[in-house]
Structures are given as structure tokens and as C-alpha cells.
Amino acid sequence: MTAQTTLFEAYKQTKYKHTGHGPRNVNVLKTVMDEIDGERLSDMYGNGRTINPFEEKMAEFLGKEAAVFFPSGTMAQQIALRIWADEKGTKKIGYHPLSHLEIHEENGIRELHGLEPVLLTDRNHVVELEDITKLEENPACILLELPQREIGGQLPSYQTLEQISAYCREQGIKLHLDGARLLEILPFYQKTAAEVSALFDSVYLSFYKGIGGIAGAILAGDKDLISQSKVWKRRHGGDLISLYPYTLSADYYFEQRKDQMALYYEQAKTLASFYNECPDILTVPREPVSNMFHVHVNAKRDVLEPILIDIYEETDLGLTGFLGDTADGTLYFEVNVGDAYANVPQITVEKAFQLLREKLQKMYVKGV
Amino acid sequence: MTAQTTLFEAYKQTKYKHTGHGPRNVNVLKTVMDEIDGERLSDMYGNGRTINPFEEKMAEFLGKEAAVFFPSGTMAQQIALRIWADEKGTKKIGYHPLSHLEIHEENGIRELHGLEPVLLTDRNHVVELEDITKLEENPACILLELPQREIGGQLPSYQTLEQISAYCREQGIKLHLDGARLLEILPFYQKTAAEVSALFDSVYLSFYKGIGGIAGAILAGDKDLISQSKVWKRRHGGDLISLYPYTLSADYYFEQRKDQMALYYEQAKTLASFYNECPDILTVPREPVSNMFHVHVNAKRDVLEPILIDIYEETDLGLTGFLGDTADGTLYFEVNVGDAYANVPQITVEKAFQLLREKLQKMYVKGV
Numbered sequence: 001m002t003a004q005t006t007l008f009e010a011y012k013q014t015k016y017k018h019t020g021h022g023p024r025n026v027n028v029l030k031t032v033m034d035e036i037d038g039e040r041l042s043d044m045y046g047n048g049r050t051i052n053p054f055e056e057k058m059a060e061f062l063g064k065e066a067a068v069f070f071p072s073g074t075m076a077q078q079i080a081l082r083i084w085a086d087e088k089g090t091k092k093i094g095y096h097p098l099s100h101l102e103i104h105e106e107n108g109i110r111e112l113h114g115l116e117p118v119l120l121t122d123r124n125h126v127v128e129l130e131d132i133t134k135l136e137e138n139p140a141c142i143l144l145e146l147p148q149r150e151i152g153g154q155l156p157s158y159q160t161l162e163q164i165s166a167y168c169r170e171q172g173i174k175l176h177l178d179g180a181r182l183l184e185i186l187p188f189y190q191k192t193a194a195e196v197s198a199l200f201d202s203v204y205l206s207f208y209k210g211i212g213g214i215a216g217a218i219l220a221g222d223k224d225l226i227s228q229s230k231v232w233k234r235r236h237g238g239d240l241i242s243l244y245p246y247t248l249s250a251d252y253y254f255e256q257r258k259d260q261m262a263l264y265y266e267q268a269k270t271l272a273s274f275y276n277e278c279p280d281i282l283t284v285p286r287e288p289v290s291n292m293f294h295v296h297v298n299a300k301r302d303v304l305e306p307i308l309i310d311i312y313e314e315t316d317l318g319l320t321g322f323l324g325d326t327a328d329g330t331l332y333f334e335v336n337v338g339d340a341y342a343n344v345p346q347i348t349v350e351k352a353f354q355l356l357r358e359k360l361q362k363m364y365v366k367g368v
Numbered sequence: 369m370t371a372q373t374t375l376f377e378a379y380k381q382t383k384y385k386h387t388g389h390g391p392r393n394v395n396v397l398k399t400v401m402d403e404i405d406g407e408r409l410s411d412m413y414g415n416g417r418t419i420n421p422f423e424e425k426m427a428e429f430l431g432k433e434a435a436v437f438f439p440s441g442t443m444a445q446q447i448a449l450r451i452w453a454d455e456k457g458t459k460k461i462g463y464h465p466l467s468h469l470e471i472h473e474e475n476g477i478r479e480l481h482g483l484e485p486v487l488l489t490d491r492n493h494v495v496e497l498e499d500i501t502k503l504e505e506n507p508a509c510i511l512l513e514l515p516q517r518e519i520g521g522q523l524p525s526y527q528t529l530e531q532i533s534a535y536c537r538e539q540g541i542k543l544h545l546d547g548a549r550l551l552e553i554l555p556f557y558q559k560t561a562a563e564v565s566a567l568f569d570s571v572y573l574s575f576y577k578g579i580g581g582i583a584g585a586i587l588a589g590d591k592d593l594i595s596q597s598k599v600w601k602r603r604h605g606g607d608l609i610s611l612y613p614y615t616l617s618a619d620y621y622f623e624q625r626k627d628q629m630a631l632y633y634e635q636a637k638t639l640a641s642f643y644n645e646c647p648d649i650l651t652v653p654r655e656p657v658s659n660m661f662h663v664h665v666n667a668k669r670d671v672l673e674p675i676l677i678d679i680y681e682e683t684d685l686g687l688t689g690f691l692g693d694t695a696d697g698t699l700y701f702e703v704n705v706g707d708a709y710a711n712v713p714q715i716t717v718e719k720a721f722q723l724l725r726e727k728l729q730k731m732y733v734k735g736v
Contacts, residue, residue: 024410024609026407026616029612033394033398033401042394042396071606072605072608106600108602215609234442235476237604238605238606240439240440244397244582245614
């Protein structure tokens with residue numbers, strides 16, 4: 001390890017990763033394009049054979065009347081919430097304090113739509129029924145993110161989902177699913193996408209996370225919601241003349257990976273158990289409930305980074321390129337299992353975790 | 369001609385068109401992808417080698433400090449206007465009554481941004497200096513669309529542009545260029561893109577019109593505007609993880625077509641003169657000032673459609689697939705000259721216009 005080597009640089013250099021589907025490079029699109037007849041006509045502002053049949057297929061997959069393809073989930077979700085707020089005549093929307101809308105969208109929900117988010121529960125827990133029943137005023141809509149990405153992809157019990165859904169229906173509160181990673185949780189719940197979606201009035205699904213497409217999202221719900229969403233999509237500047245680079249790749253990788261989620265989930269559980277065997281490491285959740293989890297390491301950055309870099313250089317396996325800080329002073333990183341893990345030789349995985357255990361053990365003994 | 373044949377169907381069947389760059393099919397993207405190294409990494413949320421160098425190149429081309437790529441012009445322009453309105457502390461924005469924002473964006477400017485458009489001039493004229501000087505209250509920003517697409521691509525004189533620019537600067541009114549078709553007007557004005565842009569505080573340019581890319585737009589201006597625009601781009605849901613299908617194709621076709629605009633302009637003037645030799649036809653403008661013009665035909669739909677369909681079937685040249693109604697009871701369609709025209713055999717063009725002249729003459733004599 002040279003003094004100049006940063007964790008990110010060392011990570012990039014490794015041949016193997018245990019996260020993701022491989023590099024996000026132009027080949028991801030070329031692979032799709034190679035399968036498509038060049039004479040096939042572009043969609044035109046949301047219409048045409050490269051977009052509408054895929055929307056219909058996703059509506060059916062999600063068990064909803066209709067669906068519309070968006071360039072991004074940010075756009076899809078703000079729009080769904082705005083429509084529900086307008087319908088209910090209140091600007092209040094309930095969601096988790098670490099919701100994508102709250103921390104990754106520069107406040108679009110407030111600045112563009114004038115909505116008033118109500119933060120349910122605290123940062124480290126998933127939303128439970130009582131977080132909703134105890135609200136003094138009913139919001140127009142509750143958004144549930146399944147799994148809750150920023151806390152390692154945790155999930156409420158399925159019974160809780162059913163109770164929340166029943167309560168919201170009884171109270172006239174719309175229930176929206178941030179299902180960016182919906183497919184990834186189906187093996188844990190042992191449900192179909194349509195079964196989970198049936199608990200919700202509107203559902204968003206992303207195509208570049210577990211599915212590994214280029215970009216894009218689906219919003220599904222009843223016909224009236226989707227019809228209004230198309231008007232808002234145009235207002236947002238999302239009704240592009242051509243979305244086919246995204247729709248075609250979404251469809252391609254959806255077909256390729258929709259049935260792989262159970263495998264990723266099993267592999268995530270195995271990987272998490274390897275991490276949990278190391279001193280001063282705990283995964284969140286302890287046992288993953290999807291293809292993802294967070295690794296929390298009780299170590300100092302200037303100690304942990306050289307350890308990881310050594311492991312990357314010795315094994316050619318990259319574990320993470322980034323270490324975040326948690327509120328309680330530990331370091332963390334995210335693991336998302338995809339196609340890449342299957343390409344890592346078993347002996348490489350074993351070697352990397354053996355080194356990680358040993359090096360953390362030494363650190364522990366030295367008390368650094 | 370069969371009774372069932374519609375104008376649009378007959379148009380689609382023709383081998384040649386005198387408008388556009390050819391079919392908007394998947395080959396438009398494949399052609400670009402074939403030139404790109406598959407190992408090249410995707411942009412990531414607005415950063416990376418597939419987006420930033422192109423933004424810098426376009427900033428330089430437009431003579432501005434900075435530029436940011438957007439998935440759509442709808443998004444880019446609303447955002448520029450919002451930033452100028454916030455800076456000036458007034459919600460008023462002045463533009464033409466047939467501006468894209470007014471008629472094609474489902475009122476996003478009002479519904480998303482709460483701005484208050486002031487419609488300058490009447491529908492059939494371009495914005496002149498006095499349309500601005502006579503305003504009782506200064507708006508935050510004036511948007512000029514050059515050329516004014518919905519009235520055939522008309523332009524004010526360059527002197528008028530200079531006067532408007534000087535007046536706006538003096539009055540502290542921001543001036544924004546809807547330059548969706550900026551390249552297309554440079555041969556008429558005999559100016560560079562940077563020279564025209566220098567009259568404006570912010571400039572938008574589209575990549576799928578004269579340039580013929582897949583989709584996407586550039587917004588250019590000073591560093592502060594562009595920095596704020598990136599925040600709003602995220603709020604709008606336009607800060608996609610990957611925009612490279614659009615940025616790479618924008619760059620490719622920009623290079624391919626930026627120097628073709630003078631040719632398209634000359635061809636448009638020739639084509640317009642052919643139309644103007646026909647009875648009951650007038651082009652708007654009479655002599656084009658870009659690659660585009662509108663054809664106004666003083667005829668009834670049920671008379672003109674069969675005439676056009678006959679010509680398409682006899683010559684294999686499609687003139688238009690669509691006839692619109694003007695306010696004064698004539699029919700009209702748009703002509704945009706691009707690469708396709710050069711592929712039409714000269715004899716086919718001559719034959720088509722000979723037929724059009726003869727058939728309209730007969731109609732005229734019969735008094736239908």
C-alpha cells in the first residue's frame with residue numbers, strides 16, 4: 001500500500017467485487033441494443049411500442065390497473081404524493097426521516113410541490129403501525145419504503161404492513177409504496193409483487209437498483225392516478241420525446257434478473273454471516289431480509305482503511321470504496337448483492353474474510 | 369387511393385420525405401453506440417467523463433461560463449425562469465403567447481413553480497422591442513424563442529435582438545433564449561452561437577431538433593445560475609444516475625450536423641419557393657429564415673387530403689402526415705429540412721410539385 005492510495009482507488013483496482021452487477025459502463029446499454037431491431041421506432045412522448053407494452057406488463061406484474069414509465073423515481077414519487085395530496089385536500093405526507101424524498105431530493109417535495117412532510121418514527125427504526133395511529137392529524141398519504149435502504153434495508157413484518165394498510169384504508173389515508181427495491185424483498189416476505197402492491201394505492205419500482213438497468217422507474221396505480229401522473233410528468237419535463245434507451249434496458253434486465261432475487265438474498269445472508277464473524281463488526285440487519293445490508297465497524301477510519309486496502313491488494317476482492325460515519329461513532333458501508341458476487345472465486349471470498357478477521361483481531365488486541 | 373387511406377398512413381408509406389433526418393428509430397442510438405468503447409463508464413448523477421466534458425464544450429460553444437445537461441428543455445427552461453424569478457423577487461415572466469411553456473407543458477411553469485407568465489404581443493407576430501418597453505411592470509425575465517416555431521419559425525431582426533438585450537440590461541430584466549433551434553438560425557443572422565448567446569443571460573439548446581439526437585438539452589449561463597440549476601435538476605427528478613444515452617448521442621449528432629445548418633437553410637428556401645408557386649399556397653415566413661417554415665393552404669380538408677395522398681402514391685415523396693387548422697380557416701403543416709431531403713431524387717421533387725400545382729389549379733378552377 002502506498003501512502004497515496006485511497007480506499008476508493010484501491011477498490012476500483014480490484015478485479016472482483018461482492019456488490020452489484022459489475023461496472024456501470026456503456027456495455028450495459030450496448031448489450032441491450034444488440035438485441036433490438038434497429039428499424040424499431042422510437043416512442044414519441046410516452047406513446048409507442050417501445051414504451052406502452054412495457055408499462056402494461058409492469059401494471060400487470062404489480063397487479064394495478066395502469067402504469068407509467070418515468071425517467072426517475074424522484075419524479076414518479078413526488079408526483080404520486082402531489083396527486084394524493086390534491087385529492088385529499090391536505091398538504092401533509094407521512095414518511096420515514098431517512099426517506100429518499102427527505103435526504104436525496106434537495107427538498108423537491110416542498111420547493112416544487114409545496115407539500116408538508118411529517119417524519120414518522122426515529123432514524124433507526126422502520127415505520128410501525130403506531131407511528132401512524134398516533135398522528136394527531138391524518139396526512140393525505142403515507143409513504144413506506146420497503147426495504148428501508150438507509151438503515152441497511154430493514155423491513156417491518158408482513159403483518160404490520162397488512163395492519164397499516166387496513167388502518168389507512170379505514171381512515172381514508174392513501175398508502176404509497178416506495179418499492180425502489182420491491183423485487184429484492186419478495187423472497188423474504190414470500191409474496192408476489194402484486195400481493196405486496198395490493199396493500200398500497202400506488203407503487204413505484206426502480207429499474208437500476210436490483211434490476212440493474214440504465215435508469216428509469218414505473219409508477220403503478222388506478223387509471224385515474226396514472227392519467228393524472230402523465231400530465232404531471234409533462235409538467236416536470238419528464239415526458240421526453242424518446243425514453244427507449246431506458247424502457248428497452250429496463251425490460252431487458254427485468255427479465256434477466258427478476259427471478260434472481262432469491263439467490264441474491266441467500267448470498268446476502270451468507271455474506272452477512274461472514275462479516276458478523278469478525279471482531280467489532282455487526283451487520284444491520286443482523287440477518288438480511290433482502291439482497292442488501294449495512295456493515296458497521298467499530299474502528300477508526302485511519303485504522304480500518306489501511307486494513308481494507310491491504311485486503312484488496314492481497315486478494316483482488318473489493319469490499320467497499322466508501323466508509324460512512326454513523327451517528328454513534330462507528331463506520332459503515334453498504335453491501336448490495338447482485339450478479340458480481342457469483343463471479344468471485346470461493347477461495348477469494350474465504351481468504352478476504354480470513355484476513356479481515358485476523359487484522360481486526362490484531363487491532364482489537366492492540367486496542368487501537 | 370382507397371377510401372380507408374388516411375393522410376398519415378399514406379405519408380408513412382412513402383419512401384422519401386422532404387422533412388427531418390429520417391426515421392426516429394433505434395438505429396439512431398445504435399449508430400452512436402457502435403462508436404463508443406463499451407468499457408467507458410456511465411456518468412453518475414451528473415458527474416463523469418460521459419457528461420462533464422460535453423457540458424464544458426457546449427458552454428464554450430455558447431460563450432458562457434458553464435452549462436448543464438438536462439433530459440429535456442421543458443425542465444431546463446422552467447428552472448432557468450424560476451431561478452431568475454427568485455433572484456428578482458417577482459413571479460412575472462414575459463414570453464410569446466405560443467411559447468413552448470404556454471402551450472406544450474401543461475402549465476408546469478404555474479403549477480410547479482408558481483410563476484405568472486405575461487403574454488407579450490399577439491399570436492401571429494414575433495416579440496418586438498415595444499412589446500417589452502410598454503409593459504407596466506418589469507418582469508423578472510423575458511424569454512425569446514428564436515425562431516418562433518409555432519408561427520413557422522419567424523425571427524425578429526438582429527438589430528431588434530440587440531435593442532431588446534440592451535433595454536433588458538438597462539432595466540435589470542433577465543433575458544433568456546429559448547434556443548431549441550439556435551443552430552438553425554445562425555446562417556440567417558450570420559452570427560456564431562456565442563455571438564447570439566452574448567445578448568442573453570441564459571440559453572437553452574435542444575439536441576433532438578435540428579441536431580437530431582435522441583433527447584436532451586443544454587442550459588448555459590454564469591456559474592451561479594448553473595450551480596443553482598443542478599439543485600433544481602435534482603428536485604425535478606432530472607438528475608438521473610445515467611444520462612449517457614442522451615449525452616453521447618447529443619455530442620455525436622452535434623458534431624455531425626452543426627455545420628449542415630447553412631445547407632438546410634438554403635434547401636428550405638428552395639422548397640418554400642416551390643410551395644409558393646402553387647395556387648392557394650403561401651409559406652410562413654414567405655422566405656424562410658432557418659431550416660423550417662409553415663405551409664398554409666387555402667383549401668378544404670376533404671379536398672386537400674386526397675390530393676396529397678395521390679401525390680404520395682404517385683411519387684413516393686411524403687410532404688406531410690398532418691394538416692392543422694389555422695385561426696383564419698386555412699390548413700397548414702410544418703416543414704423542417706434535415707438530412708432526409710438530400711436523399712430525395714431531384715426528379716421526384718419536381719414531379720411532386722408539378723402534381724401539386726396542377727391539382728390545386730384544377731381545384732381552383734372548379735372553385736371547390
